[in-house]
Amino acid sequence: MGTANGSGAILAVVDVGAPGSFNGPPVRDIRDPEHLGVLSEESITLDDKLARILITFTPTIQHCSMATVIGLCLRIKLKDCFPSHFKVDIKVTPGSHADEEAVNKLLNDKERIVAAMENPSLRQLVDECLNSSEL
Numbered sequence: 001m002g003t004a005n006g007s008g009a010i011l012a013v014v015d016v017g018a019p020g021s022f023n024g025p026p027v028r029d030i031r032d033p034e035h036l037g038v039l040s041e042e043s044i045t046l047d048d049k050l051a052r053i054l055i056t057f058t059p060t061i062q063h064c065s066m067a068t069v070i071g072l073c074l075r076i077k078l079k080d081c082f083p084s085h086f087k088v089d090i091k092v093t094p095g096s097h098a099d100e101e102a103v104n105k106l107l108n109d110k111e112r113i114v115a116a117m118e119n120p121s122l123r124q125l126v127d128e129c130l131n132s133s134e135l
Helices: 067-081 100-107 110-117 120-130
Strands: 044-047 052-057 087-092
Touching: 052 067, 067 087, 067 100, 067 110, 067 120, 087 100, 100 110, 110 120
Parallel strands: 052 087
Antiparallel strands: 044 052
C-alpha cells in the first residue's frame, strides 16, 4: 500500500498484488479532484480471509463538498478491481466531516450509489477522476 505523492494528484496507491492478497490491478490511478491526497496507507485495510476492504479517508475541510465524489470514485474503482464477493466499506474519518453520517450512509448504500451515479453531472465527474491520465 502507499499514499499520494507530493503533488497529491493521486488519491492512493494500493498494492493489491501483495503476497496472500488478490492479484489484481492496483488502485493507483484515481485523480483526486482537489489535488490534495486524502488517504494514507494506514487508512486502507484489506482482509483477504474475510474478503473485506475498509477505506477511511479524511476530507480536506469539515464541509468538503467533494467528499461524496471522492468516496464514489474509490467505490467504483474498487468494484472494478476486486472480485464481486469482496465487501467494500468506505467511510470518512470520524469527526472529519460535518455531514459524516450522511456521507457514510450514501457511500455504503447500494441504492443510493446507483441513484448518485445516474446523475449525469456526477457520473461525468467520477469518470473524469477515474480515467484521468494525470499521474
